[in-house]
Amino acid sequence: MKPFFSLYLKELRASRGNFLIFLAAIAALDVFLMTRAASWGYWNVLAASFVPLALLIFLGMLQALLLVRDEWKAGTAPFLRSLPISGWGIVGAKMLAAFTSWVAMSLVTLALSGIFHACAPWFGMEWLPLAELPWSRMIGFIVIFVLGIMGAVLFGGIILQSAYLLGRIVNRFNGLLSAVAGVALMYVATRGGDWLAGVLSFLPKIPFEVPSFGSEGFAIVSQTLNSGAIVVLVLELALLFWAAGWLMEKRAES
Amino acid sequence: MSVTMQGQNQYQQAPAAVHAIYEQPAVQLTGLVKRYGLNKALDGVDLTFESGKVVGLLGHNGSGKTTMLKIIAGLRSPSSGTVKVFGMAPGVKTKQRVAFLPEVNAYYEWMTIDYLIDFAKSFHPDLSWERAEVLKKFMDLKGESKVGALSKGQQARLKLVIGLARNADLMLLDEPLAGIDPPSRARILQALVGEFRQEHQTLIISTHEVKEAEPIFDHVVFLCEGKVALQGDAEALRASTGHSMEELFGEVLE
Numbered sequence: 001m002k003p004f005f006s007l008y009l010k011e012l013r014a015s016r017g018n019f020l021i022f023l024a025a026i027a028a029l030d031v032f033l034m035t036r037a038a039s040w041g042y043w044n045v046l047a048a049s050f051v052p053l054a055l056l057i058f059l060g061m062l063q064a065l066l067l068v069r070d071e072w073k074a075g076t077a078p079f080l081r082s083l084p085i086s087g088w089g090i091v092g093a094k095m096l097a098a099f100t101s102w103v104a105m106s107l108v109t110l111a112l113s114g115i116f117h118a119c120a121p122w123f124g125m126e127w128l129p130l131a132e133l134p135w136s137r138m139i140g141f142i143v144i145f146v147l148g149i150m151g152a153v154l155f156g157g158i159i160l161q162s163a164y165l166l167g168r169i170v171n172r173f174n175g176l177l178s179a180v181a182g183v184a185l186m187y188v189a190t191r192g193g194d195w196l197a198g199v200l201s202f203l204p205k206i207p208f209e210v211p212s213f214g215s216e217g218f219a220i221v222s223q224t225l226n227s228g229a230i231v232v233l234v235l236e237l238a239l240l241f242w243a244a245g246w247l248m249e250k251r252a253e254s
Numbered sequence: 255m256s257v258t259m260q261g262q263n264q265y266q267q268a269p270a271a272v273h274a275i276y277e278q279p280a281v282q283l284t285g286l287v288k289r290y291g292l293n294k295a296l297d298g299v300d301l302t303f304e305s306g307k308v309v310g311l312l313g314h315n316g317s318g319k320t321t322m323l324k325i326i327a328g329l330r331s332p333s334s335g336t337v338k339v340f341g342m343a344p345g346v347k348t349k350q351r352v353a354f355l356p357e358v359n360a361y362y363e364w365m366t367i368d369y370l371i372d373f374a375k376s377f378h379p380d381l382s383w384e385r386a387e388v389l390k391k392f393m394d395l396k397g398e399s400k401v402g403a404l405s406k407g408q409q410a411r412l413k414l415v416i417g418l419a420r421n422a423d424l425m426l427l428d429e430p431l432a433g434i435d436p437p438s439r440a441r442i443l444q445a446l447v448g449e450f451r452q453e454h455q456t457l458i459i460s461t462h463e464v465k466e467a468e469p470i471f472d473h474v475v476f477l478c479e480g481k482v483a484l485q486g487d488a489e490a491l492r493a494s495t496g497h498s499m500e501e502l503f504g505e506v507l508e
Contacts, residue, residue: 006376014364079360081329083377084349171290249345254329 003085004093011067011097018063022105026052030112034119042123049113053106057153060102064157067094068164077254087249091241095157102153133211137220140208144225151233158240159185165247168254189240193232200228278341280305280424280456281326286335288321288480295321297480298335303456305423308447308470310488311460312503313477319460320357322477323426326458327354340423350378353422357429359409363402367395367412371419378420385450386419392445406433414442418450427459431466439466446470468499476506483507 029052033045040048068091071077080090120127163185167178205224212219279302286299296318303309311319324330325337328344339348361370367390375381390397393411395404404412410433417425430446431439446457447470461467468488475485483506484491488499495502 003377006373010362010373014362074363075358076360076362078324078327078329078354078356078358082327082349082352082354082356083374084346085377086346250331253331254324 003083004089007083007085007090007093008097011094012100014070015063015067015097015101018066019101019105022059023108026105026109026112030116033116037123042120042125046113046116046120049116050109052109056102056106056109057149058156059105060098060153061156061160063101064095064098064153065160065164067098068161072168072254077252081248081252081254086245087247087252088241088245090248091158091161091244095154095161095241098157099150099154133218134220137209138211140206141210141223144206144208151237154237155189155233155240158237158244159189162240162244162247165244165252168252169247171253185240189236193229193236196232196235197226197229200231201226203228203231278305279303279338280307280340281458282336282338282341283322283326284336284338286322286325286337287333288318288325288330289333294480296325296332299477299480299482301475301482301485303458303473305456306454307472308457309459310464310467310471310474310499311458311477312464312474312499312507313460313483314462314507316479317477317507318480319477320428323354323428323458323460324356326424327352327426329354351423352426353378353417353420353424354426355413355417355428355430357432359401359404359406359413361401361409361412361416363400365401366397367399367401367415368397370401370412371397371416374416374420378422380421381416381419382421383419386415389415389418389450392450393442407435407438410434411442414446418446421452423454424456425458427457429461430459431461431463439463443467443470464500464503465498471499474499474502476503478507 030049033048037045071080085093117127160182163182164178166181167174167176170177204227206227207222207224209220210223212221281301281303283299283301286296286301287294288296295316299318299322311322313319321330325332326339326344328339328349337344340351342348365373371381371383371386375383393408393415395408395411395415399408401409401412410430414430417427427446431442434442443466446459451457459467459471471488473486474488474491476483484502491502492498497505
Protein backbone atom coordinates (compact mmCIF):
# COMPACT_ATOMS: atom_id res chain seq x y z
CA MET A 1 0.00 0.00 0.00
CA LYS A 2 2.99 2.30 0.43
CA PRO A 3 3.29 3.16 -3.30
CA PHE A 4 -0.46 3.84 -3.50
CA PHE A 5 -0.43 6.25 -0.55
CA SER A 6 2.76 7.86 -1.73
CA LEU A 7 1.08 8.55 -5.07
CA TYR A 8 -2.11 9.67 -3.31
CA LEU A 9 -0.16 12.17 -1.18
CA LYS A 10 1.69 13.37 -4.28
CA GLU A 11 -1.65 13.99 -6.01
CA LEU A 12 -2.98 15.89 -2.99
CA ARG A 13 0.11 18.10 -3.04
CA ALA A 14 -0.25 18.56 -6.79
CA SER A 15 -3.86 19.70 -6.38
CA ARG A 16 -2.98 22.04 -3.50
CA GLY A 17 -2.71 25.03 -5.88
CA ASN A 18 -6.21 24.52 -7.31
CA PHE A 19 -7.57 24.04 -3.79
CA LEU A 20 -6.07 27.31 -2.53
CA ILE A 21 -7.32 29.22 -5.60
CA PHE A 22 -10.83 27.86 -5.00
CA LEU A 23 -10.64 28.67 -1.31
CA ALA A 24 -9.63 32.25 -2.09
CA ALA A 25 -12.46 32.54 -4.65
CA ILE A 26 -15.07 31.27 -2.16
CA ALA A 27 -13.80 33.60 0.57
CA ALA A 28 -13.87 36.54 -1.87
CA LEU A 29 -17.40 35.63 -2.98
CA ASP A 30 -18.61 35.46 0.62
CA VAL A 31 -17.03 38.81 1.48
CA PHE A 32 -18.74 40.27 -1.60
CA LEU A 33 -22.07 38.74 -0.55
CA MET A 34 -21.67 40.25 2.92
CA THR A 35 -21.47 43.70 1.34
CA ARG A 36 -24.64 42.98 -0.69
CA ALA A 37 -26.76 41.81 2.25
CA ALA A 38 -28.38 45.23 2.78
CA SER A 39 -29.44 45.68 -0.87
CA TRP A 40 -30.17 42.07 -1.91
CA GLY A 41 -31.64 40.93 1.37
CA TYR A 42 -30.07 38.62 3.89
CA TRP A 43 -31.86 35.42 2.79
CA ASN A 44 -30.82 35.93 -0.83
CA VAL A 45 -27.12 36.30 0.01
CA LEU A 46 -27.29 33.31 2.38
CA ALA A 47 -28.77 31.21 -0.44
CA ALA A 48 -26.12 32.54 -2.85
CA SER A 49 -23.38 31.43 -0.47
CA PHE A 50 -24.47 27.81 -1.16
CA VAL A 51 -24.29 28.17 -4.97
CA PRO A 52 -20.57 27.16 -5.14
CA LEU A 53 -21.59 23.76 -3.71
CA ALA A 54 -23.40 22.99 -6.96
CA LEU A 55 -20.42 24.16 -9.04
CA LEU A 56 -18.15 22.06 -6.87
CA ILE A 57 -19.76 18.87 -8.18
CA PHE A 58 -18.43 19.71 -11.63
CA LEU A 59 -15.14 20.95 -10.20
CA GLY A 60 -14.66 17.60 -8.44
CA MET A 61 -15.17 15.77 -11.74
CA LEU A 62 -12.85 18.20 -13.51
CA GLN A 63 -10.18 17.75 -10.86
CA ALA A 64 -10.19 13.98 -11.46
CA LEU A 65 -9.64 14.65 -15.15
CA LEU A 66 -6.94 17.29 -14.60
CA LEU A 67 -4.89 15.02 -12.35
CA VAL A 68 -4.62 12.54 -15.23
CA ARG A 69 -4.33 15.05 -18.07
CA ASP A 70 -1.56 17.05 -16.35
CA GLU A 71 0.73 14.02 -16.43
CA TRP A 72 0.72 14.17 -20.22
CA LYS A 73 0.60 17.94 -20.45
CA ALA A 74 3.60 18.38 -18.13
CA GLY A 75 5.46 15.44 -19.72
CA THR A 76 5.62 13.46 -16.47
CA ALA A 77 3.60 10.50 -17.76
CA PRO A 78 6.71 8.47 -18.75
CA PHE A 79 8.07 8.72 -15.21
CA LEU A 80 4.72 7.96 -13.59
CA ARG A 81 4.08 4.98 -15.83
CA SER A 82 7.58 3.61 -15.35
CA LEU A 83 6.87 3.23 -11.62
CA PRO A 84 5.95 -0.26 -10.41
CA ILE A 85 2.30 0.49 -9.69
CA SER A 86 -0.59 -0.82 -11.77
CA GLY A 87 -2.80 1.37 -13.93
CA TRP A 88 -5.63 0.73 -11.47
CA GLY A 89 -3.40 1.96 -8.64
CA ILE A 90 -2.62 5.16 -10.55
CA VAL A 91 -6.26 5.83 -11.49
CA GLY A 92 -7.42 4.94 -7.97
CA ALA A 93 -4.91 7.24 -6.26
CA LYS A 94 -5.87 10.11 -8.56
CA MET A 95 -9.58 9.51 -8.11
CA LEU A 96 -9.21 9.31 -4.33
CA ALA A 97 -7.15 12.52 -4.27
CA ALA A 98 -9.72 14.37 -6.42
CA PHE A 99 -12.50 13.07 -4.16
CA THR A 100 -10.65 14.10 -0.99
CA SER A 101 -10.05 17.53 -2.47
CA TRP A 102 -13.75 17.84 -3.38
CA VAL A 103 -14.86 16.81 0.13
CA ALA A 104 -12.47 19.36 1.67
CA MET A 105 -13.69 22.13 -0.65
CA SER A 106 -17.34 21.27 0.07
CA LEU A 107 -16.74 21.35 3.81
CA VAL A 108 -15.01 24.73 3.52
CA THR A 109 -17.92 26.11 1.48
CA LEU A 110 -20.43 24.76 4.02
CA ALA A 111 -18.40 26.21 6.89
CA LEU A 112 -18.34 29.66 5.24
CA SER A 113 -22.09 29.48 4.64
CA GLY A 114 -22.43 28.48 8.29
CA ILE A 115 -20.53 31.61 9.30
CA PHE A 116 -23.04 33.59 7.24
CA HIS A 117 -25.85 31.93 9.11
CA ALA A 118 -24.15 32.65 12.42
CA CYS A 119 -23.98 36.33 11.43
CA ALA A 120 -27.77 36.58 10.86
CA PRO A 121 -28.45 38.76 13.95
CA TRP A 122 -25.95 41.36 12.62
CA PHE A 123 -28.27 41.91 9.71
CA GLY A 124 -31.37 42.11 11.85
CA MET A 125 -32.46 38.56 10.95
CA GLU A 126 -33.35 35.69 13.21
CA TRP A 127 -31.52 32.39 13.06
CA LEU A 128 -33.36 29.62 11.24
CA PRO A 129 -35.04 27.38 13.80
CA LEU A 130 -32.78 24.49 12.79
CA ALA A 131 -33.18 22.78 16.15
CA GLU A 132 -36.91 22.49 15.48
CA LEU A 133 -36.49 20.53 12.26
CA PRO A 134 -37.43 16.84 12.52
CA TRP A 135 -33.82 15.64 12.04
CA SER A 136 -34.57 12.03 12.92
CA ARG A 137 -37.03 11.84 9.98
CA MET A 138 -34.60 13.56 7.62
CA ILE A 139 -31.63 11.26 8.18
CA GLY A 140 -32.60 8.95 5.30
CA PHE A 141 -32.91 11.89 2.93
CA ILE A 142 -29.59 13.39 4.04
CA VAL A 143 -27.77 10.06 3.62
CA ILE A 144 -29.26 9.47 0.14
CA PHE A 145 -28.60 13.09 -0.90
CA VAL A 146 -24.96 13.05 0.23
CA LEU A 147 -24.27 9.58 -1.20
CA GLY A 148 -25.97 10.60 -4.45
CA ILE A 149 -23.75 13.64 -4.86
CA MET A 150 -20.66 11.61 -3.96
CA GLY A 151 -21.69 9.01 -6.54
CA ALA A 152 -22.20 11.74 -9.15
CA VAL A 153 -18.70 13.16 -8.55
CA LEU A 154 -17.09 9.72 -8.75
CA PHE A 155 -19.20 8.76 -11.78
CA GLY A 156 -18.40 11.97 -13.71
CA GLY A 157 -14.74 11.87 -12.68
CA ILE A 158 -14.13 8.31 -13.79
CA ILE A 159 -15.97 8.91 -17.09
CA LEU A 160 -13.77 11.93 -17.83
CA GLN A 161 -10.63 9.99 -16.89
CA SER A 162 -11.64 7.03 -19.07
CA ALA A 163 -12.46 9.33 -21.98
CA TYR A 164 -9.10 11.11 -21.68
CA LEU A 165 -7.19 7.82 -21.50
CA LEU A 166 -9.10 6.52 -24.52
CA GLY A 167 -7.76 9.52 -26.41
CA ARG A 168 -4.22 8.64 -25.33
CA ILE A 169 -4.26 5.31 -27.18
CA VAL A 170 -3.62 7.19 -30.41
CA ASN A 171 -0.88 9.69 -31.18
CA ARG A 172 -2.92 12.03 -33.36
CA PHE A 173 -6.32 13.64 -32.86
CA ASN A 174 -6.29 12.44 -29.25
CA GLY A 175 -8.19 15.52 -28.02
CA LEU A 176 -10.97 14.90 -30.51
CA LEU A 177 -11.13 11.21 -29.64
CA SER A 178 -11.29 12.05 -25.91
CA ALA A 179 -14.16 14.50 -26.46
CA VAL A 180 -16.15 12.03 -28.57
CA ALA A 181 -15.41 9.23 -26.10
CA GLY A 182 -16.56 11.44 -23.21
CA VAL A 183 -19.94 12.16 -24.81
CA ALA A 184 -20.38 8.54 -25.91
CA LEU A 185 -19.48 7.14 -22.48
CA MET A 186 -21.83 9.57 -20.74
CA TYR A 187 -24.67 8.62 -23.12
CA VAL A 188 -24.11 4.88 -22.88
CA ALA A 189 -23.66 4.97 -19.10
CA THR A 190 -26.81 7.04 -18.43
CA ARG A 191 -29.06 5.29 -20.98
CA GLY A 192 -27.71 1.87 -20.09
CA GLY A 193 -28.06 2.72 -16.41
CA ASP A 194 -31.71 3.75 -16.86
CA TRP A 195 -32.45 0.53 -18.73
CA LEU A 196 -30.69 -1.66 -16.17
CA ALA A 197 -32.37 0.14 -13.26
CA GLY A 198 -35.71 -0.62 -14.96
CA VAL A 199 -34.76 -4.28 -15.28
CA LEU A 200 -33.83 -4.31 -11.59
CA SER A 201 -37.04 -2.59 -10.53
CA PHE A 202 -38.17 -5.80 -8.80
CA LEU A 203 -35.58 -5.08 -6.11
CA PRO A 204 -37.01 -3.63 -2.87
CA LYS A 205 -37.78 0.08 -2.69
CA ILE A 206 -36.09 2.18 -0.03
CA PRO A 207 -38.53 4.52 1.73
CA PHE A 208 -37.35 7.92 2.89
CA GLU A 209 -38.81 11.33 3.74
CA VAL A 210 -38.01 14.56 1.96
CA PRO A 211 -38.30 18.00 3.57
CA SER A 212 -40.37 20.44 1.55
CA PHE A 213 -40.56 24.21 2.01
CA GLY A 214 -43.84 25.58 0.67
CA SER A 215 -46.01 28.64 1.13
CA GLU A 216 -47.65 26.93 4.07
CA GLY A 217 -44.33 26.33 5.75
CA PHE A 218 -42.24 23.28 6.32
CA ALA A 219 -43.57 19.82 5.42
CA ILE A 220 -42.31 16.27 5.07
CA VAL A 221 -43.12 14.27 1.93
CA SER A 222 -42.72 10.48 1.62
CA GLN A 223 -40.64 9.11 -1.29
CA THR A 224 -39.11 5.80 -2.36
CA LEU A 225 -35.83 4.98 -4.08
CA ASN A 226 -35.35 1.98 -6.35
CA SER A 227 -32.45 0.07 -4.82
CA GLY A 228 -31.73 -1.19 -8.36
CA ALA A 229 -30.48 2.33 -9.15
CA ILE A 230 -27.88 2.01 -6.41
CA VAL A 231 -26.80 -1.40 -7.71
CA VAL A 232 -26.49 0.07 -11.22
CA LEU A 233 -24.41 3.01 -10.00
CA VAL A 234 -22.02 0.73 -8.11
CA LEU A 235 -21.77 -1.63 -11.11
CA GLU A 236 -21.09 1.22 -13.52
CA LEU A 237 -18.49 2.76 -11.23
CA ALA A 238 -16.72 -0.60 -10.93
CA LEU A 239 -16.83 -1.17 -14.69
CA LEU A 240 -15.58 2.33 -15.54
CA PHE A 241 -12.82 2.08 -12.94
CA TRP A 242 -11.71 -1.24 -14.39
CA ALA A 243 -11.73 0.26 -17.91
CA ALA A 244 -9.77 3.37 -16.88
CA GLY A 245 -7.19 1.25 -15.03
CA TRP A 246 -6.84 -1.10 -17.98
CA LEU A 247 -6.34 1.80 -20.38
CA MET A 248 -3.69 3.30 -18.07
CA GLU A 249 -1.99 -0.07 -17.65
CA LYS A 250 -2.13 -1.46 -21.16
CA ARG A 251 -3.13 1.01 -23.82
CA ALA A 252 -2.24 4.61 -23.01
CA GLU A 253 0.89 5.78 -24.83
CA SER A 254 3.45 7.97 -23.12
CA MET B 255 35.41 8.18 -5.21
CA SER B 256 34.52 5.15 -3.21
CA VAL B 257 30.90 4.20 -2.78
CA THR B 258 29.40 1.55 -0.57
CA MET B 259 26.92 -0.21 -2.76
CA GLN B 260 24.16 -1.60 -0.65
CA GLY B 261 22.66 -3.52 -3.54
CA GLN B 262 25.98 -5.03 -4.57
CA ASN B 263 26.56 -6.36 -1.08
CA GLN B 264 23.14 -7.90 -1.19
CA TYR B 265 24.06 -9.72 -4.40
CA GLN B 266 27.43 -10.75 -3.03
CA GLN B 267 25.57 -12.43 -0.19
CA ALA B 268 23.21 -14.15 -2.61
CA PRO B 269 25.26 -15.71 -5.43
CA ALA B 270 22.33 -17.89 -6.50
CA ALA B 271 20.29 -14.79 -7.25
CA VAL B 272 23.14 -13.33 -9.31
CA HIS B 273 23.51 -16.58 -11.18
CA ALA B 274 19.80 -16.61 -11.99
CA ILE B 275 19.99 -13.07 -13.34
CA TYR B 276 22.97 -13.82 -15.55
CA GLU B 277 21.41 -17.02 -16.90
CA GLN B 278 18.41 -15.21 -18.33
CA PRO B 279 18.59 -12.67 -21.16
CA ALA B 280 17.72 -9.23 -19.87
CA VAL B 281 15.57 -8.46 -22.91
CA GLN B 282 14.22 -10.57 -25.75
CA LEU B 283 12.43 -8.93 -28.66
CA THR B 284 10.81 -11.17 -31.27
CA GLY B 285 9.27 -9.84 -34.46
CA LEU B 286 8.66 -6.52 -32.75
CA VAL B 287 6.55 -4.10 -34.78
CA LYS B 288 5.28 -0.71 -33.67
CA ARG B 289 3.02 1.31 -35.93
CA TYR B 290 2.01 4.95 -35.56
CA GLY B 291 -0.79 5.27 -38.07
CA LEU B 292 0.69 4.23 -41.40
CA ASN B 293 4.30 4.62 -40.25
CA LYS B 294 6.29 1.79 -38.79
CA ALA B 295 8.57 3.00 -36.00
CA LEU B 296 9.83 -0.56 -35.49
CA ASP B 297 9.65 -3.11 -38.26
CA GLY B 298 10.17 -6.73 -37.26
CA VAL B 299 12.97 -6.33 -34.74
CA ASP B 300 14.51 -9.51 -33.30
CA LEU B 301 17.05 -8.84 -30.58
CA THR B 302 18.37 -10.46 -27.44
CA PHE B 303 20.29 -8.46 -24.85
CA GLU B 304 22.33 -10.55 -22.47
CA SER B 305 22.42 -9.66 -18.79
CA GLY B 306 25.32 -7.70 -17.38
CA LYS B 307 26.26 -6.00 -20.66
CA VAL B 308 26.40 -2.37 -21.72
CA VAL B 309 24.47 -2.09 -24.97
CA GLY B 310 24.67 0.90 -27.30
CA LEU B 311 21.51 1.60 -29.26
CA LEU B 312 22.65 3.76 -32.14
CA GLY B 313 20.69 5.44 -34.87
CA HIS B 314 19.49 8.72 -36.26
CA ASN B 315 16.40 10.59 -35.06
CA GLY B 316 13.29 8.62 -35.91
CA SER B 317 15.13 5.32 -36.20
CA GLY B 318 13.01 3.77 -33.43
CA LYS B 319 15.43 3.91 -30.48
CA THR B 320 13.12 5.73 -28.06
CA THR B 321 10.12 3.64 -29.11
CA MET B 322 12.10 0.46 -28.43
CA LEU B 323 13.19 1.64 -25.00
CA LYS B 324 9.64 2.72 -24.11
CA ILE B 325 8.24 -0.66 -25.16
CA ILE B 326 10.83 -2.44 -23.01
CA ALA B 327 9.97 -0.10 -20.13
CA GLY B 328 6.27 -0.92 -20.51
CA LEU B 329 5.22 2.59 -21.53
CA ARG B 330 4.07 1.59 -24.99
CA SER B 331 2.54 -1.58 -26.29
CA PRO B 332 3.82 -3.25 -29.45
CA SER B 333 1.55 -3.49 -32.49
CA SER B 334 2.77 -7.07 -32.95
CA GLY B 335 5.59 -9.29 -31.78
CA THR B 336 6.65 -10.21 -28.28
CA VAL B 337 8.73 -8.52 -25.62
CA LYS B 338 10.23 -10.35 -22.67
CA VAL B 339 12.06 -8.56 -19.88
CA PHE B 340 13.79 -11.12 -17.64
CA GLY B 341 11.40 -13.65 -19.15
CA MET B 342 8.26 -11.65 -18.36
CA ALA B 343 6.00 -9.40 -20.41
CA PRO B 344 6.52 -5.74 -19.40
CA GLY B 345 4.34 -4.87 -16.43
CA VAL B 346 4.44 -4.01 -12.76
CA LYS B 347 6.84 -6.89 -11.97
CA THR B 348 9.37 -5.90 -14.63
CA LYS B 349 9.10 -2.22 -13.64
CA GLN B 350 10.41 -3.17 -10.21
CA ARG B 351 13.63 -4.29 -11.91
CA VAL B 352 13.90 -1.67 -14.64
CA ALA B 353 15.05 1.94 -14.37
CA PHE B 354 13.91 4.00 -17.35
CA LEU B 355 15.51 7.40 -17.85
CA PRO B 356 13.66 9.25 -20.62
CA GLU B 357 15.35 11.83 -22.80
CA VAL B 358 13.17 14.74 -21.73
CA ASN B 359 12.72 15.84 -18.13
CA ALA B 360 9.81 13.77 -16.87
CA TYR B 361 9.91 14.74 -13.22
CA TYR B 362 7.42 16.91 -11.33
CA GLU B 363 8.61 20.49 -11.44
CA TRP B 364 7.12 21.42 -8.06
CA MET B 365 9.10 18.73 -6.24
CA THR B 366 12.45 19.36 -4.61
CA ILE B 367 15.23 16.93 -5.47
CA ASP B 368 15.07 15.31 -2.01
CA TYR B 369 11.27 14.98 -2.19
CA LEU B 370 11.63 13.37 -5.62
CA ILE B 371 14.20 10.87 -4.32
CA ASP B 372 11.93 10.08 -1.38
CA PHE B 373 8.96 9.71 -3.72
CA ALA B 374 10.94 7.37 -5.99
CA LYS B 375 12.13 5.37 -2.97
CA SER B 376 8.55 4.65 -1.91
CA PHE B 377 8.15 2.74 -5.19
CA HIS B 378 11.65 1.31 -5.44
CA PRO B 379 12.92 -0.22 -2.21
CA ASP B 380 16.21 -0.88 -4.06
CA LEU B 381 16.89 2.88 -4.11
CA SER B 382 19.59 3.73 -1.58
CA TRP B 383 19.58 7.16 0.09
CA GLU B 384 23.27 6.71 0.81
CA ARG B 385 24.07 6.27 -2.89
CA ALA B 386 21.71 9.13 -3.76
CA GLU B 387 23.63 11.45 -1.42
CA VAL B 388 26.95 10.48 -3.02
CA LEU B 389 25.48 10.88 -6.50
CA LYS B 390 23.97 14.29 -5.68
CA LYS B 391 27.41 15.45 -4.62
CA PHE B 392 29.03 13.91 -7.69
CA MET B 393 26.47 15.57 -9.99
CA ASP B 394 26.72 18.84 -8.08
CA LEU B 395 23.02 19.00 -7.17
CA LYS B 396 21.41 20.36 -4.02
CA GLY B 397 18.59 18.44 -2.35
CA GLU B 398 16.49 21.51 -1.65
CA SER B 399 16.52 22.72 -5.28
CA LYS B 400 13.20 22.52 -7.09
CA VAL B 401 13.15 20.38 -10.23
CA GLY B 402 11.51 23.19 -12.19
CA ALA B 403 14.36 25.56 -11.32
CA LEU B 404 17.08 23.26 -12.69
CA SER B 405 18.83 23.91 -15.98
CA LYS B 406 18.59 21.36 -18.78
CA GLY B 407 22.00 19.98 -17.87
CA GLN B 408 21.10 19.71 -14.18
CA GLN B 409 17.86 17.92 -15.09
CA ALA B 410 19.89 15.43 -17.15
CA ARG B 411 22.14 14.87 -14.13
CA LEU B 412 19.12 14.46 -11.85
CA LYS B 413 17.87 11.64 -14.07
CA LEU B 414 21.17 9.87 -13.59
CA VAL B 415 20.98 10.39 -9.82
CA ILE B 416 17.52 8.79 -9.67
CA GLY B 417 18.54 5.94 -11.98
CA LEU B 418 21.95 5.19 -10.50
CA ALA B 419 20.80 5.41 -6.88
CA ARG B 420 18.81 2.28 -7.57
CA ASN B 421 20.03 -1.27 -7.76
CA ALA B 422 17.95 -1.95 -10.88
CA ASP B 423 18.83 -5.02 -12.93
CA LEU B 424 18.17 -3.20 -16.19
CA MET B 425 18.76 0.48 -16.92
CA LEU B 426 17.30 2.05 -20.03
CA LEU B 427 18.93 5.38 -20.79
CA ASP B 428 17.51 7.48 -23.59
CA GLU B 429 20.13 10.00 -24.71
CA PRO B 430 21.63 10.36 -21.23
CA LEU B 431 24.21 12.89 -22.43
CA ALA B 432 21.72 15.26 -24.05
CA GLY B 433 21.95 18.63 -22.33
CA ILE B 434 25.16 17.82 -20.46
CA ASP B 435 28.09 20.08 -21.27
CA PRO B 436 30.88 18.34 -23.25
CA PRO B 437 33.57 18.59 -20.51
CA SER B 438 31.34 16.70 -18.04
CA ARG B 439 30.28 13.96 -20.44
CA ALA B 440 33.39 11.76 -20.12
CA ARG B 441 33.22 11.99 -16.33
CA ILE B 442 29.54 11.04 -16.29
CA LEU B 443 30.00 8.18 -18.75
CA GLN B 444 32.80 6.85 -16.58
CA ALA B 445 30.48 7.08 -13.59
CA LEU B 446 27.78 5.22 -15.52
CA VAL B 447 29.89 2.16 -16.23
CA GLY B 448 32.47 2.51 -13.48
CA GLU B 449 32.07 3.39 -9.88
CA PHE B 450 28.28 3.72 -9.82
CA ARG B 451 27.44 0.61 -11.83
CA GLN B 452 26.75 -2.69 -10.22
CA GLU B 453 28.14 -5.79 -11.90
CA HIS B 454 24.87 -7.53 -12.59
CA GLN B 455 23.30 -4.48 -14.22
CA THR B 456 22.43 -4.38 -17.89
CA LEU B 457 22.57 -0.95 -19.48
CA ILE B 458 20.87 -0.12 -22.75
CA ILE B 459 21.94 3.34 -23.84
CA SER B 460 20.54 5.15 -26.85
CA THR B 461 22.75 7.98 -28.00
CA HIS B 462 23.95 10.15 -30.83
CA GLU B 463 27.22 10.81 -29.04
CA VAL B 464 28.85 7.72 -30.54
CA LYS B 465 32.42 8.97 -30.28
CA GLU B 466 32.20 9.75 -26.58
CA ALA B 467 30.17 6.71 -25.59
CA GLU B 468 31.96 4.16 -27.80
CA PRO B 469 34.48 2.96 -25.18
CA ILE B 470 31.77 1.88 -22.74
CA PHE B 471 29.78 -0.40 -25.06
CA ASP B 472 30.07 -4.20 -24.89
CA HIS B 473 27.48 -4.66 -27.60
CA VAL B 474 26.05 -2.32 -30.21
CA VAL B 475 22.85 -2.24 -32.24
CA PHE B 476 22.51 0.08 -35.24
CA LEU B 477 18.89 0.93 -35.95
CA CYS B 478 17.78 2.37 -39.28
CA GLU B 479 14.15 3.15 -40.08
CA GLY B 480 12.90 0.72 -37.46
CA LYS B 481 15.08 -2.19 -38.55
CA VAL B 482 18.32 -3.58 -37.19
CA ALA B 483 20.96 -2.56 -39.71
CA LEU B 484 23.88 -4.11 -37.84
CA GLN B 485 24.50 -5.55 -34.40
CA GLY B 486 27.20 -7.41 -32.59
CA ASP B 487 29.90 -7.42 -29.98
CA ALA B 488 31.58 -4.00 -30.09
CA GLU B 489 35.12 -5.40 -29.93
CA ALA B 490 34.44 -8.04 -32.56
CA LEU B 491 32.88 -5.47 -34.91
CA ARG B 492 35.86 -3.17 -34.53
CA ALA B 493 38.24 -6.08 -35.21
CA SER B 494 36.36 -7.48 -38.20
CA THR B 495 35.67 -4.18 -39.95
CA GLY B 496 38.73 -2.22 -38.85
CA HIS B 497 36.45 0.73 -38.10
CA SER B 498 35.51 2.54 -34.95
CA MET B 499 31.85 2.67 -33.95
CA GLU B 500 31.67 6.27 -35.08
CA GLU B 501 32.92 5.31 -38.53
CA LEU B 502 30.54 2.37 -38.65
CA PHE B 503 27.71 4.71 -37.63
CA GLY B 504 28.48 6.78 -40.73
CA GLU B 505 28.85 3.78 -43.04
CA VAL B 506 25.88 1.76 -41.90
CA LEU B 507 23.37 4.50 -41.37
CA GLU B 508 24.20 7.09 -44.01
